[in-house]
Amino acid sequence: MAARPIRVLAIASGGGHWVQLLRLRPAWDGCDVAYATVHADSAADVPGARFFSFRDASRKNKAAFAVVALQLLRIVTAVRPDVVVTTGSAPALLAILYGRLLGARTLWIDSIANSEVMSSSGLRARRIAHQTLTQWPELAADPVPRYWGAVL
Amino acid sequence: MNGAADPAGGPPPQVFASVGSMFAFDRFVRAVDDWAAAHPDVPVLVQIGSGEYVPRAAAFVRMMPPGLYQQRIREARLFVAHAGMGSIIAAIQAGKPLLMMPRRLDLGEHTTDHQFATLAKFGGREGLHSAMDEAALHAAIDALLADTGAPPAPIAPFAGPELIGRVRAFIHGSDQG
Numbered sequence: 001m002a003a004r005p006i007r008v009l010a011i012a013s014g015g016g017h018w019v020q021l022l023r024l025r026p027a028w029d030g031c032d033v034a035y036a037t038v039h040a041d042s043a044a045d046v047p048g049a050r051f052f053s054f055r056d057a058s059r060k061n062k063a064a065f066a067v068v069a070l071q072l073l074r075i076v077t078a079v080r081p082d083v084v085v086t087t088g089s090a091p092a093l094l095a096i097l098y099g100r101l102l103g104a105r106t107l108w109i110d111s112i113a114n115s116e117v118m119s120s121s122g123l124r125a126r127r128i129a130h131q132t133l134t135q136w137p138e139l140a141a142d143p144v145p146r147y148w149g150a151v152l
Numbered sequence: 153m154n155g156a157a158d159p160a161g162g163p164p165p166q167v168f169a170s171v172g173s174m175f176a177f178d179r180f181v182r183a184v185d186d187w188a189a190a191h192p193d194v195p196v197l198v199q200i201g202s203g204e205y206v207p208r209a210a211a212f213v214r215m216m217p218p219g220l221y222q223q224r225i226r227e228a229r230l231f232v233a234h235a236g237m238g239s240i241i242a243a244i245q246a247g248k249p250l251l252m253m254p255r256r257l258d259l260g261e262h263t264t265d266h267q268f269a270t271l272a273k274f275g276g277r278e279g280l281h282s283a284m285d286e287a288a289l290h291a292a293i294d295a296l297l298a299d300t301g302a303p304p305a306p307i308a309p310f311a312g313p314e315l316i317g318r319v320r321a322f323i324h325g326s327d328q329g
Contacts, residue, residue: 006324008323013174014173015236015237015238016172018238019237019238019241020241023309023310024311024315024316024319026310026316026320027316027317027320027323031323039173041215041217041218042218044217044218044219045218058263060263083322085319105325107319107323113236113237113266113267113269113270114266114269115270117266119266120264131322148318148319149311149312150311150312150315151241152240
């Protein structure tokens with residue numbers, strides 16, 4: 001069987017989470033990448049790529065978060081990623097969980113905004129994702145989160 | 153410029169202000185609008201997101217597509233925003249001075265107080281300015297329009313090669329950590 005490109009789901013919420021994800025694009029050059037974020041307009045940032053959007057929700061709003069949970073399940077099962085990479089926030093943790101359950105390797109990169117403590121989702125990601133990163137060396141720990149550098 | 157909600161028409165704003173794209177930030181929008189009311193000769197545009205406060209002096213838009221958003225930052229003399237990483241990265245990539253006011257947890261403006269930490273880390277860098285409250289924001293807009301100072305130092309469009317390389321290795325299964 002001919003090798004197929006690695007399928008990557010690159011997913012982030014809006015604002016800074018999405019902007020940070022975009023700064024990592026060369027990492028999946030040559031892969032079969034699908035993007036997912038909260039604003040449909042953001043498709044313009046990744047022309048030509050497979051693109052999904054989902055509702056924005058913080059964990060504060062349980063009903064909205066339940067809707068997002070279903071949307072993300074649909075996205076992950078549609079993409080069937082080999083790898084899930086995210087720069088947060090909370091909804092993306094569900095994509096990590098679903099991806100992992102479906103056999104993907106999963107990478108959580110905590111937002112560079114979390115410079116004094118990991119985000120609450122990042123703390124949870126340490127137990128769910130295969131690898132969890134912080135973007136601040138002083139927050140690095142053994143075994144996780146690791147520090148591999150920052151998007152800035 | 154009076155409170156027209158059409159960001160596509162009229163002169164490009166000299167001051168472009170944004171609450172970002174995730175949560176409302178009415179205290180910030182009101183502060184920028186109050187400044188605009190006191191400076192009717194300066195075109196001001198505010199992206200207000202889902203906020204309830206609607207500007208009366210500044211032009212406003214709830215959200216705009218990414219391309220137009222980046223264009224507004226480039227056209228403006230000053231970019232004013234919450235202390236979010238999206239705003240910081242957008243300002244640096246556009247080479248535009250940025251003035252930031254942090255969201256406060258105790259006022260329900262965010263889920264944590266991390267924007268204060270963001271200001272502590274980034275607020276002193278060239279071209280990245282901070283104002284801790286509305287009065288300081290007004291003073292800083294005046295000062296920066298009089299002298300915008302140096303813009304943020306330019307950066308490459310992507311993260312550095314070490315981080316990219318390690319994420320790439322993870323994707324290809326050769327770096328587990």
